[in-house]
Amino acid sequence: MHSKLSIDAMMLLFACIVLLLPEYSYADTRNYQFDIRLQNVTRLCHTKSMLTVNGQFPGPPIFARDGDSVIVKVVNHAANNVSIHWHGIRQLQTAWADGPAYITQCPIQTNQSYVYKFNIVGQRGTLLWHAHISWLRATIHGPIIILPKLGVPYPFSQPYQEIPILLGEWFNADTEAVISQALQTGAGPNISDAYTINGFPGPLYNCSKDTFKLKVKPGTTYLLRMINVALNDELFFSIANHTLTVVEVDANYVKPFTTDIILITPGQTANVLLTTKPNVPNTSFLMAASPYNTGQGAFDNTTTAGILEYQAASYNNNNNTLPLLRPTLPGLNDTSFVANFTRKLRSLASVQYPANVPQTVDKKFYFTVGLGTSPCPKNQTCQGPNGTKFAASVNNVSFVLPTTAILQAYFFKQSKGVYTTDFPDNPPFPFNYTGTPPNNTFVDNSTKVEVLPFNTAVEIVLQDTSIQGVESHPLHLHGYNFFIVGQGFGNYNPYTDPAKFNLVDPVERNTAGVPSGGWVAIRFRADNPGEYVL
Incomplete structure (x- = not known):
């Protein structure tokens, strides 16, 4: 069991109140x-x-x-x-x-x-x-x-071939039963039995059924379209004895940089160029992924693998000796690597692909993210701390899913009893967020939203908390891209940290990891009317 709850357990809604956008023509x-x-x-x-x-x-x-x-x-x-x-x-x-x-x-x-x-x-x-x-x-x-549109080239060399690589999880169980049990008992959900590459756990697991193989030609450039579809875990990925050039993340071009290892969180994507070695026929290498986890529970520390297979190379999946070079991946809690990798990500910020980061903001939010607790219902036994239930929260609000779709309730002006618009802009109970946690860890279970006027320039600082132990929290904003203008460890300082913000070429994403024991600052413009979840 572990304490890391699903991304869906932490939700925040943004509702814009002006419905006006220009018309577009489509190809x-x-x-x-x-x-x-x-x-x-x-x-x-x-x-x-x-x-x-x-x-x-x-x-x-x-x-x-x-x-x-x-x-x-x-x-x-x-x-x-x-x-x-x-x-x-x-x-x-x-x-x-x-x-x-x-x-x-x-x-x-x-x-x-x-x-x-x-x-x-x-x-x-x-x-x-x-x-x-x-x-x-x-x-x-x-x-x-x-x-890209017809006739528009990539801002990097045209690859010989493009291959989707999906990193996921495999459960030897019904996942609906797993999450149902966790919600009933208030404990963390059972971990997966394996990680996968394009649906296959690979040869490092006992009696794994088949292995993903990528057949390549020597001296050729391939575009790997990396996607993390795992439920909870951020993953490291590497190919033995090869380097990768990162050219795009979350469908946004970045300044290319070369690395042996990439980090990709649930919901993130990364396009990387792989140039194979010249004059290396009949050779195979392992590609592998393993988790990055910083929580206090017992996490799966296993590794999934696939095969990078050069021309005419053969591989017997039943060969237990695995005479293949295996990449060295970071440790389970290597936060230092994660911080260094994410700092390398910068928007391309060219004339054709500018970084339109808001230089000034109209609305600032400070959101604390982490695990709190809820009281155990009467006549029920709960397995969270001190007989309570774990409850993920933002600013001490643990989102309760309504029974009427929020957009429907808003559109038909029937929001009463569905949601309220009093989501707190700042933590309601300030404390040392990355230090000693408060005695009271109970959260407010409710359905609250933030309402933003159309075209508001927004800044959100997402702060990790140590209430149930610090850990990295991947968060995805629906309906928008955002710019990661700053990040750091410890508690965010509103007086000194903004001076270090990157407002020139910050990376543009739709999903970001809140650093373990730290914070991340994002900016975006609320120019897309609708109801959107964070």
Whole structure:
């Protein structure tokens, strides 16, 4: 068991109150159909029934170009309610298509369908889609590959081939039962049994069923479209005896830099160039991923692997000696590597791809993020600290999912009893956030939102807390990209830390990790009306 709760357990809503955006014309319309069904899949000597899309695990890719319209009809043949989130798509004027259940839509019920339609505006790169209700995203997920407009080249050398690499988790259990038990008992959910590369745990696990293999030519450049679709864990990734050049993150170009290892958190993407070695035929190397975790619980410290296979190289998956070079990955809690890696990420900030970071802000927020507790209901035994329940919170508010979709309630002016607009801008109970925790760790369980006027320039400082032990918290903002203008360790100092903000070429993302025992500052402009979750 561990104490790290799902990203979905920590939600904050942004509602803009002006509905006005310019019209766009789109180059083409891409049509897809997603059929969600139960399917038997075998991994780690274990066969289980799990939800898949179109019979694929991971699910099918969506291909589009910047400027296209995308239409996806989702048909639910499963017993579970389902919704799909298009993670990183800005959803300009299409908030109804964002996907979070009970936020922008009612979930799709059994034998029902829902048509998502959205436009891709000014985006290109790699994103992802996944289920956005409970823990169904553990198996319902896939890549979104957005190409530049026709005739617009990459700002780097054209690769010979482009390959999606999805890093995920495998549970020898029903993930819905895992999260249901955690919510009932108030303990942390059971950890996964393995990590995966494109759905396969790889040869480092006992009796793993098959291994992902990437066959390459010597002296050739490949674009690896990296996606972390794991439920909870940030992951290190490396290929033995090879280097990677990072050129894009979260579908935003960055100043290229070369590294042996990358870090990618749940919901993040990274496009990296891999140039294979010349004159190295008939050779194979391990590519591997392992977790970065800083919490106090017992985390899975296993490693998933795939094979980088040069021309005509052969590999016997039953060979237990594994005569392959294995990459050296950072330790489980190597926060120093994480900090150094994230500091290297800078926006390309060119004339064609400027970094339009707000230079001044209209609204500042200071949000504390971490684990608190809730009282155990009567006649129930809870397994959290001192018989309580774990409760993830932002500014001491633990989000309660409503039974009416918030966007629907707002649109039809029926918000009373669904949500309130008094989310605290600052921590309601100040304390030494990364020092000794307060005696009272109880949180406010409620459905509260922030309301932002249209076009507000926003700054949010996200502060980790030590209430149940410091740990890194990946957070994703729906409907927006944001600029990471600063980060540091300890408590954020509003008087001295802003002087060190990067307002020239900060990296632009849609998902960021709040540093373990530290803080991160982001800025964005609230120019996209709708209801959006953080």
